[in-house]
Amino acid sequence: MLHIANLHVSVADQTILDGLDLDVPSGEVHAIMGPNGSGKTTLSNVLSGRDGYHITGTVTFDGVDLLPLTPEDRASAGVFLAFQHPVEIPGVGNMYFLRTAVNSVRAHRGLPELGAGEFLGVAKEHMARLAMDPAFLSRSVNAGFSGGEKKRNEILQMSLLEPRLAILDETDSGLDIDALRVVAQGIERLRSPDRSMLIITHHTQLLDDVRPDRVHVLQGGRIVRSGGPELAHELEAAGYENLPSEVSV
């Protein structure tokens, strides 16, 4: 499980996270909601090892201290981040990129490398479930993909990499109705007793489909409210401004 205690994160003297506590047990799906600029993406970055932050506090995953690990070591340990803004890498084939990613994580898990042919079969299977055209494999990573296509590509990577901790940063933003359903199904399929998921979102739609175990509100650099799925609707009705700030964990 993911355990975060008293996490403080700042960038150039600006405090972004200010004593954040959060536990996501194995097998559970938690949602984080919070106003723009409240630090949701920062939290995702800190969990997955992006540098440039001043960090104090505790972050462990299955008892392992994540903070000293490089991003690639965390990835190998099973941490996956679906980016709010997936990055374009011109000239690097999507298929090659995905296979390299899968094989580096497999190597870490002591699994044999997947050859190009073998991987293609696996990738196509996953793509079919996500209603993705196999043509995306031959294009450059995210280059020229529409917003929704980029998000689907993130889900594809997530299902191929089979992470132990998946963080989805606004993967549902900018998706059409069908895509939203595909993403929800993708998440559902990955739900499993030995996997923790953290879904960052601004919308209740995805949460209605996925039914998270807990919903948390991030505001002022910490979790100010936690509750069941109904909290998302309460938020939608009241807004962050009027949210009673009692903490109910």
Add this chain to the structure above:
Amino acid sequence: MSNMIDQLVEREYAFGFHSDLDTEVAPKGLSEDVVRLISAKKNEPEWLLEWRLGAFRHFLTLEEPTWPNLQHPPIDYQDMHYWAAPKPKPQLSSLDEVDPEVRATFDKLGISLDEQKRLSGVAVDAIFDSVSVVTTFKETLAEAGVIFCSFSEAVREHPDLVRKYLGSVVGYRDNFFAALNSAVFSDGSFCFIPAGVQCPMELSTYFRINAAQTGQFERTLIVAEEGASVSYLEGCTAPMRDENQLHAAVVELIALDDASIKYSTVQNWYPGDADGKGGIYNFVTKRGRCAGARSKISWTQIETGSAITWKYPSVILQGDDSVGEFYSVAVTTNHQQADTGTKMIHIGRNTRSTILSKGISAGQAQNTYRGLVKILRSATGARNHTRCDSLLIGPTCGAHTFPYVEVKNDTAQVEHEASTSKISEDQLFYCRQRGLSEEDASTMIVNGFCREVFDELPMEYAVEAQALMRVSLEGAVG
């Protein structure tokens, strides 16, 4: 990334070994006597000696050019050898006669001179210092009517062809280094593809400098007659030495009506060490003439080696509807300097040219693109598209772009785009989040940056080029 930039370490140059061979060298220095000696060594006909002497006398009137964006101590042209050849003098008819040490050298370089061992069906002319030691698949090619042999052999066996085309694209008056090369050129490759023939295999020349304090001055001449086509590849390496060594080659390409020549280079001369000591000075004149209508000449170059690269593979678009292309990746790390680009001279009507230049610099390196697009009055409907992309790795390197355009015909369309970028933190983090090491991520991103150029290489070399990028950038990123 800032911390890893400091970690610029001496990159591993895998080809830096030196073979111990009994080598015959001409005395140091440049003189009419040396020119005569080289010509005599090769039993050349009188006309060729006269041509060399003409070049030499012209050379004496010239000064080394100072316009390139390059810095190096003065080159002492009297302090090097102009001829070096492994003994015994190779007049080889079969592979068995190749000096085992020379053969071992090429084996070590991954260039098998054994026809049976070559899977890819690539014919190789192997040049060791000043001489061609062997050319493979000559018979197979001859059946198709293709002549592929060393320059010296061409002079002996096909003197009329050589005489007709030698200097017809790059005359010895062209520039300082062309004049020098014309006076003292030693060997090189000659390819002739007769009318209507598609060359049945890739042709390639592999240049190896071995001897110390020796310059290499080779000459390559490729002629594709009407409707003929050929793809040719050049590769090169040299031992690691503290001194700088000069390589001044001339390459001439001639394409007649409907002919097409694709010339690819993977240049991996020794670049010098991390402090900028040693390395090859690569001053090369390469030019093609699209002499015929609808002919096409395409240059692709991957420049990763040399301490200094001075090189502008060019195309003279003389035939109507002819096409010139230049695709380039130039990598400079540590103290390497490259001033490279192309010239597209549009003479014929509806001639088209494409220039795609990718410059990558790391460390203290300086990378300059210098290009000229010249549209003459006669070139009605000419078009050019140029794109120059630079990628900087670290804060202490430089990228410079000098695109010159001269248009004398109003109907011409000339477009130029340029960009300078860095490997972005976002890209690196994205890759690393997916499990790639920092170094793998950087290499992948750089290879992606070069992709459009690599795509122009023959398949087997594209793979080699990618591997080479990794070695070249080792320590510069990651």
